[in-house]
Amino acid sequence: MRSRIFYVIFLTLIIQNIFFFGFYSHSIVNAETPKVEVLIEGVDEKPKGRIIGVYGPVTKEIELWHYSGGYWGYKGIKINDKELGGNLDEEEALEKAINEKIKFDYPIDSELYRKLREEGDIKVVCSTTLKDEVTMENKSFLDLFYDTPTIEIKDGKIYFSAKPRFHFYTKNYINFQTIIGEKLNVIIPIVDPQYGFNTYAIWKRTEAVDWGGALGYFDKNNVFAFAPPESGRIAPAQIKNASGHLIEGFTFKTGTITRKSEESSVGYGTFKNGGAVGIHFDYPIKFTFYSAKEPRDLSVRFETIPQSAAKGDSVTVVAVVDSAFLNEEKTNFRVLSNVS
Secondary structure, eight states, X not given: OHHHHHHHHHHHHHHHHHHHHHHHGGXXXXXXXXXXXXXXXXXXXXXXXXXXEEEEEEXXXXXXXXXXXXXXXXXXXXXXXXGGTTXXXXXXXXXXXXXXXXXXXXXXXXXXXXXXXXXXXXXEEEEOOOXXXXXXXXXXXXXXXXXXXXXXXXXXXXXXXXXXOOOEEXXXXXXXXXXXXXXXXXXXXXXXXXXXXXXXXXXXSSSOOEEEEEEBOXXXXXXXXXXXXXXXXXXXXXXXXTTOXXXXXXXXXXXXXXXXXXXXXXXXXXXXXXXXXXXXXXXXXXXXXEESSOOOOOEEEEEEOOSOOOTTOEEEEEEEXXXXXXXXXXXXXXXXXXXX
């Protein structure tokens, strides 16, 4: 008797496995390059699968320099002033002029890379740790990029491609010319300090000697504020004229070297035409990887288990299947017992 009941239960467990593999065999993937679906935090629905791992936050940057030849340049990208109508502080015009996406790559540790490859089919949620200045909540990823990025995972790296946003300080039409008080031939935009900063190519004031790059400073609450002395930076208000000469009496750094302002200049006769000034933007990004497979919540419970059966009798087992894929269904399985 016990052996007959055992075989009946054994057969019903086989049936349960048939259900299980029927639901999940479609998602079993074994690929060198994982299949990736890209989602944006706060925009797309949060994945239901388990978290595989997290990468970041990590910051990449874009730095365009304006050259006296009349264009902005970044990694082979050249944006002519005439394409912007001379209004270099118009974010949308600058963005439109970039006709290709920016590409970043992120090396990931071998253990996470192994897990992603083994999983095969994954979802990655992109977010940023950049804070809103008022609410102090994380900003939207789409505050940094115009679109959902393209992501590939291969060769131990995350390959990321998206169209970036550029953020400038545009309140009251403030720019370098209005702060310095002298006319420039090009409108040079001021980077919103929440997203980055301006950079400067520093030269010796009295002869053509390149001293390297310096970082910029800007206070949105006081546009005429100087950079804090310990910062080693330069504020727009510390540039005294259209020649790029700095006001006297402060120090700053190019790399690790401390420079005296009265000996220095932004560019060497190029500042008036927008030369020797850069716009630097930071992009802090976090990637959270999820399994694309739905949670394994399939279960089968048996409402009718036969207490006895004779040789050759037809035995009916009633199984109730619960699943995220189906409403609760009651299924009858008829098993013929031929066990002696």
